[in-house]
Amino acid sequence: MAQFGDYQLAIYGAGLEGVTPRWPVDAATLERRAAAAMPADLLSYVQGGCGDERTQRANAEAFGHWGMVPRMMVDCSRRDLSADLFGARLASPLFLAPIGVTGMCTQDAHGDLAAARAAAETGVPLCASTLANDPLEAVIAESGDTPALFQLYTPRDRDLAASLVSRAEAAGYRAIVVTLDTWVTGWRPRDLNTANFPQLRGHVLANYFSDPVFRRLLARPPEEDRRAAIMTWAATFGQVLTWDDLPWLRSLTRLPIVLKGICHPDDARRAIDGGADAVYLSNHGGRQANGGIAAIDLLPEVATAVAGRVPLWFDGGVRSGTDVIKAVALGADLVGVGRPYSYGLALGGAAGCAHVLRCLLAEADLLMAVNGWPTLAAVRDAGARRTDR
Numbered sequence: 001m002a003q004f005g006d007y008q009l010a011i012y013g014a015g016l017e018g019v020t021p022r023w024p025v026d027a028a029t030l031e032r033r034a035a036a037a038m039p040a041d042l043l044s045y046v047q048g049g050c051g052d053e054r055t056q057r058a059n060a061e062a063f064g065h066w067g068m069v070p071r072m073m074v075d076c077s078r079r080d081l082s083a084d085l086f087g088a089r090l091a092s093p094l095f096l097a098p099i100g101v102t103g104m105c106t107q108d109a110h111g112d113l114a115a116a117r118a119a120a121e122t123g124v125p126l127c128a129s130t131l132a133n134d135p136l137e138a139v140i141a142e143s144g145d146t147p148a149l150f151q152l153y154t155p156r157d158r159d160l161a162a163s164l165v166s167r168a169e170a171a172g173y174r175a176i177v178v179t180l181d182t183w184v185t186g187w188r189p190r191d192l193n194t195a196n197f198p199q200l201r202g203h204v205l206a207n208y209f210s211d212p213v214f215r216r217l218l219a220r221p222p223e224e225d226r227r228a229a230i231m232t233w234a235a236t237f238g239q240v241l242t243w244d245d246l247p248w249l250r251s252l253t254r255l256p257i258v259l260k261g262i263c264h265p266d267d268a269r270r271a272i273d274g275g276a277d278a279v280y281l282s283n284h285g286g287r288q289a290n291g292g293i294a295a296i297d298l299l300p301e302v303a304t305a306v307a308g309r310v311p312l313w314f315d316g317g318v319r320s321g322t323d324v325i326k327a328v329a330l331g332a333d334l335v336g337v338g339r340p341y342s343y344g345l346a347l348g349g350a351a352g353c354a355h356v357l358r359c360l361l362a363e364a365d366l367l368m369a370v371n372g373w374p375t376l377a378a379v380r381d382a383g384a385r386r387t388d389r
């Protein structure tokens with residue numbers, strides 16, 4: 001059976017024929033290469049964050065103060081990274097976090113389809129954003145046998161929310177991931193300095209423009225009056241959710257509901273008590289609020305609060321396979337990668353994105369091999385320690 005770490009052998013093997021990897025295998029070089037290739041506005045939107053971007057930087061840097069201790073004399077010739085997604089067996093705990101400009105990241109502006117193809121190729125599930133250049137039905141159609149998840153930005157219009165959710169359920173998505181932290185956009189200086197907000201320029205609104213309920217809100221269809229359709233989108237985006245809305249969200253679907261944006265242990269408990277099927281710890285990659293604590297540093301406390309009652313998903317600053325394993329060691333059941341896969345899409349479409357995922361998985365797998373952890377359970381038992389205290 002193939003192991004994720006075999007990707008390393010493939011790279012060295014190709015080197016014997018004089019072929020070096022088409023795209024970098026590390027996040028820093030990947031970002032530099034993508035920065036040179038992406039249009040300036042798009043790069044700022046993807047690369048940037050809130051305020052002086054301290055939280056965003058902290059997310060990635062904080063992995064550095066967690067360390068792990070290897071075990072020897074353990075047979076790790078085979079590693080099992082498999083993880084559960086509401087009854088579906090995944091080959092690894094990795095997933096593609098929702099990124100609302102995925103559609104714009106490829107040159108053909110069909111990046112959502114490319115990301116779904118990368119998911120199909122690698123078995124890494126895509127959490128498809130509400131904000132997309134292709135309708136959610138077309139996105140999942142490219143996902144092959146790999147399960148897909150739908151991320152909901154809850155609109156103010158309840159009928160529109162219900163429509164998006166029922167479309168996702170009918171299309172075969174396995175869960176609804178409700179993002180809690182983005183009813184309003186955080187202060188993002190890079191985008192403000194260029195007055196660039198992609199949605200207001202008519203990008204990534206395909207799920208709205210293709211929606212029968214949304215279209216009924218318009219005097220003329222988006223194909224005839226795009227400006228008015230964009231303004232209607234702006235007027236309906238961003239329902240403020242409170243805990244009282246959870247039963248209503250629950251009533252919309254039989255699919256599992258995942259609450260994204262939970263950072264406080266008390267909110268994690270409340271989510272579970274309110275019927276959430278999974279807790280998704282995330283500070284939105286530091287794009288929504290500045291001045292926060294690195295997501296990985298919040299993980300141990302939230303994991304204690306969740307206490308295995310529901311799955312705990314995590315994202316924020318994952319830049320390597322080692323980061324993926326550290327997140328598992330600290331209590332995450334599934335781990336989302338964000339910005340790096342956008343860079344993979346920008347450099348090489350579906351193949352570039354799949355390369356980024358394969359590199360993360362290969363490094364995670366080889367780390368487990370070297371450190372004597374044949375399973376994710378062994379990783380959790382090993383845990384991780386803060387090295388700066």
Ligand SMILES: Cc1cc2nc3c(=O)[nH]c(=O)nc-3n(C[C@H](O)[C@H](O)[C@H](O)COP(=O)(O)O)c2cc1C
Pocket residue numbers: 045046047059097098099100101129130131151179260282283284285286287315316317318337338339340
């Ligand atoms: C450009 C960009 C767009 C994003 N769009 C969405 C989105 O549509 N929905 C959502 O829930 N989160 C969105 N996120 C947040 C990601 O899901 C994830 O929480 C974040 O990227 C993790 O941080 P990292 O990319 O630094 O690892 C976006 C992030 C980026 C970078």
